Amino acid sequence: MEVREARRIVTVFVHHYRFAGARISVVCNGVPVNPGDIVVADSDGVAVVPRAQAQPVLALAQQMDYKEHSMYAVIEQLKSIVETVKKSGRL
Numbered sequence: 001m002e003v004r005e006a007r008r009i010v011t012v013f014v015h016h017y018r019f020a021g022a023r024i025s026v027v028c029n030g031v032p033v034n035p036g037d038i039v040v041a042d043s044d045g046v047a048v049v050p051r052a053q054a055q056p057v058l059a060l061a062q063q064m065d066y067k068e069h070s071m072y073a074v075i076e077q078l079k080s081i082v083e084t085v086k087k088s089g090r091l
Contacts, residue, residue: 023035028046033039036051049057075084 025032025034027033028048031048033048034050038049038051038054040047040049071084071088074088075081078084078087
């Protein structure tokens with residue numbers, strides 16, 4: 001839900017939370033989150049990537065993804081993730 005208002009503060013209550021603005025900087029559990037930052041979340045947690053760091057973070061994530069996927073053959077060969085980690089030092 002997005003509420004836009006240029007001249008006055010608009011508040012909308014969603015359950016027991018109060019909406020106080022859009023495209024504003026906030027701090028969540030000590031982590032600053034600014035407009036334009038990339039925020040992703042799943043059942044494991046939340047990650048915030050500052051917009052200025054998006055390209056290097058994407059490149060690192062792609063490298064990690066490639067390394068992990070390249071381990072599938074070793075996992076299949078050894079029939080064990082534990083043994084694969086022991087052999088390679090990482091998954």
